[in-house]
Amino acid sequence: MAANNPLLQSKWKYLLLAVLLILLFLLSLFTLSPSMRSEFAFASQQKADEVNQPPADSNEKAKQKQEEPEQKEPNRPEHKHRAFMERSRERERMVTGQIKARRVSDPNVLNAMLAVPRHAFVRPGDLARAYADHPLPIGLGQTISQPYIVGYMTEALKLRPDFKVLEIGTGSGYQAAVCAEIAREVYTIEIIEELAKSARERLKELGYPNVFVKAADGYFGWPQKGPFDAIIVTCVAGFVPPPLVEQLKPDGIMVTPLGSPFGPQRLVLITKDQKGEVRSKSLLSVRFVPMRGAITEGQEQLKK
Ligand code: SAH
Numbered sequence: 001m002a003a004n005n006p007l008l009q010s011k012w013k014y015l016l017l018a019v020l021l022i023l024l025f026l027l028s029l030f031t032l033s034p035s036m037r038s039e040f041a042f043a044s045q046q047k048a049d050e051v052n053q054p055p056a057d058s059n060e061k062a063k064q065k066q067e068e069p070e071q072k073e074p075n076r077p078e079h080k081h082r083a084f085m086e087r088s089r090e091r092e093r094m095v096t097g098q099i100k101a102r103r104v105s106d107p108n109v110l111n112a113m114l115a116v117p118r119h120a121f122v123r124p125g126d127l128a129r130a131y132a133d134h135p136l137p138i139g140l141g142q143t144i145s146q147p148y149i150v151g152y153m154t155e156a157l158k159l160r161p162d163f164k165v166l167e168i169g170t171g172s173g174y175q176a177a178v179c180a181e182i183a184r185e186v187y188t189i190e191i192i193e194e195l196a197k198s199a200r201e202r203l204k205e206l207g208y209p210n211v212f213v214k215a216a217d218g219y220f221g222w223p224q225k226g227p228f229d230a231i232i233v234t235c236v237a238g239f240v241p242p243p244l245v246e247q248l249k250p251d252g253i254m255v256t257p258l259g260s261p262f263g264p265q266r267l268v269l270i271t272k273d274q275k276g277e278v279r280s281k282s283l284l285s286v287r288f289v290p291m292r293g294a295i296t297e298g299q300e301q302l303k304k
Contacts, residue, residue, distance in 0.1 A: 079115060
């Protein structure tokens with residue numbers, strides 16, 4: 001029998017010894033240090049030349065970061081300021097009686113207007129009229145738009161949570177705040193430095209980390225931050241500044257009043273398709289304060 005063959009018997013002994021030695025080697029590895037243990041476990045899954053790479057886990061995270069920069073948590077308004085708690089009944093009445101009643105129905109817009117404390121955007125003397133159905137003066141000859149117009153224009157933009165919005169005419173900052181409740185980021189430009197400064201401070205105080213205010217002529221847009229998914233213009237001109245059309249993304253939407261500062265004005269919806277083709281549609285009659293700055297030179301030239 002094979003077991004009685006002395007040659008085979010010694011072969012079995014050597015095999016047993018080799019197995020014992022391997023077991024001993026493995027055991028010594030596992031009893032050394034925890035870090036070596038994990039390295040061994042790691043090495044057993046990796047090719048030899050990959051052993052000194054950083055752990056697979058951190059490698060994966062770095063890769064994900066590069067591939068999905070848009071995935072990072074956006075800065076959202078938190079509504080911690082006491083103004084959000086004040087005058088909520090007045091806001092509800094405004095939304096029901098002025099906005100919903102006139103067929104603005106996008107729930108994002110209605111919720112945004114229920115949230116933003118409009119009374120924090122008017123002058124102290126106008127607190128009692130903050131939610132009334134008309135525009136209000138904000139100083140320096142400018143106005144905060146009628147709530148319905150804010151709701152109507154915001155709905156027309158079809159804002160989504162991942163949108164980057166550009167506004168021309170910050171004024172009080174109210175329209176920017178309404179957009180910032182829905183969109184990811186709002187870039188807003190105001191030509192009157194004093195208004196830009198007070199709007200910036202107000203929005204910071206209220207906790208809108210996703211609104212960025214710049215004192216400049218909005219005619220030129222904000223090319224460094226563009227292109228934009230949506231553009232809203234809240235002062236009237238005879239034509240749309242070409243840089244704004246350029247800074248609109250394909251499939252983007254712009255809402256702007258067009259017309260004469262003292263005569264008839266129409267709110268116009270401008271869309272750009274995937275091929276870059278631009279179309280416009282007249283929406284309704286409006287009344288806005290005039291756009292100033294470079295546009296007036298263009299308008300003068302048009303008159304000649
Ligand atoms: N959206 C504002 C109201 C806008 S009133 C709000 O929610 O309160 C229009 C504003 O446009 C005014 O403050 C005016 O100073 C500003 N404006 C006029 N011409 C401008 C221009 N070329 N660039 C930027 N802002 C301009």
